[in-house]
Amino acid sequence: MTTAVSAPEETDNPFALTHLDALESEAVHIFREVAGEFERPVILFSGGKDSIVMLHLALKAFAPAPPPFGLLHVDTGHNFPEVLRFRDETVAEHGLRLFVASVQEYIDAGTLRERPDGTRNPLQTLPLLEALGEHRFDAVFGGGRRDEEKARAKERVFSLRDEFGGWDPRRQRPELWQLYNGRHAPGEHVRVFPLSNWTELDVWQYIAREDIALPSIYYAHHREVFSRSGMWLAPGEWGGPADGERVEKRLVRYRTVGDMSCTGAVESDADTVEKVITEIAASRLTERGATRADDKLSEAAMEDRKREGYF
The missing domain is CATH 3.40.50.620 (HUPs)
Structure with a gap:
């Protein structure tokens, strides 16, 4: 356990x-x-x-x-x-x-x-x-x-x-x-x-301590996504998916939120704040490094x- x-x-x-x-x-x-x-x-x-x-x-x-x-x-x-x-x-x-x-x-x-x-x-x-x-x-x-x-x-x-x-x-x-x-x-x-x-x-431990409410997408949920550049992106009017990009339903959550066109989800079953804390403690990638395509446009x-x- x-x-x-x-x-x-x-x-x-x-x-x-x-x-x-x-x-x-x-x-x-x-x-x-x-x-x-x-x-x-x-x-x-x-x-x-x-x-x-x-x-x-x-x-x-x-x-x-x-x-x-x-x-x-x-x-x-x-x-x-x-x-x-x-x-x-x-x-x-x-x-x-x-x-x-x-x-x-x-x-x-x-x-x-x-x-x-x-x-x-x-x-x-x-x-x-x-x-x-x-x-x-x-x-x-x-x-x-x-x-x-x-x-x-x-x-x-x-x-x-x-x-x-x-x-x-x-x-x-x-x-x-x-x-x-x-x-x-x-x-x-x-x-x-x-x-x-x-x-x-720290942020998630404080959220747990203070019982702070968050948007539901921070916790695991089933969502239609497609794969692009190693990230799971949500389809939308902004232009995704492109030809050859297949939409599928996955159990995901978001570590950070921003523009739907560049914010990726991570596969996760962490549906409570305690599970999210455990998941983050084991992660070796920051949320922006793992899920933000806009940060990958160039090295700087x-x-x-x-x-x-x-x-």
């Missing part, structure tokens, strides 16, 4: 923080620092597990008052329906304000063009940057973690972006002793990553997009 891997607990010292307590405390501190330093922060919220955990932490940081900022979603138009439903239910449950930047609107206006491969993740940058400018957001919380991908491993918790939204690793500031520098010139803004020091396993795909203004 398999057992879930749980976070280590300190029992000798009743005042010692557990591993998850320390991560939670750090994240709560970051949310409060931003609320004190910036005028118009916003949480980038996709309805994925990291942004859900991030919102949970923000609710804790300011309870019993609501968080002093809203949510921003860059909607590619190819999002999983289950995730969009969860997003809207979450906003309604907590009475939050949701801003939506639509990639489809930019395509309809002719500002952006569809890519030949149907992937819209790389098209999110312009709608994101224009939404930040339109609403004058000066700090943007993102759910990026350093364990996800090598470009994200270079990030600071406070990541300075220039007036074009671009990221330059040489301009990132030291953050000794958890001291964060939010200074920025007019037109610049700061991306803030409260989950930087978390791992995928993520870093290139970050320099252009992507998260």
Whole structure:
């Protein structure tokens, strides 16, 4: 019989923080620092597990008052329906304000063009940057973690972006002793990553501890998928499957969610949070490395997009 891997607990010292307590405390501190330093922060919220955990932490940081900022979603138009439903239910449950930047609107206006491969993740940058400018957001919380991908491993918790939204690793500031520098010139803004020091396993252990609800696609379910480049992708209007790609029903779950055209499922029977934790503890691939086709476009795909203004 398999057992879930749980976070280590300190029992000798009743005042010692557990591993998850320390991560939670750090994240709560970051949310409060931003609320004190910036005028118009916003949480980038996709309805994925990291942004859900991030919102949970923000609710804790300011309870019993609501968080002093809203949510921003860059909607590619190819999002999983289950995730969009969860997003809207979450906003309604907590009475939050949701801003939506639509990639489809930019395509309809002719500002952006569809890519030949149907992937819209790389098209999110312009709608994101224009939404930040339109609403004058000066700090943007993102759910990026350093364990996800090598470009994200270079990030600071406070990541300075220039007036074009671009990221330059040489301009990132030291953050000794958890001291964060939010200074920025007019037109610049700061991306803030409260989950930087978390791992995928930490996130799931925290979800289990806090009993946080997630969209159903994070757990094993039967779904029609087809194989492309070693990943199980969902068929859709974005162009899949192509000729020669056969749709079949598999028992799968998603480790991360994004544009349906580039987010792959993994075969899994993990239908509970405990089973997911056990599965992740045995995995040697990050969720982006295993399931995100947009990160495989080139060796430096993520870093290139970050320099252009992507998260």
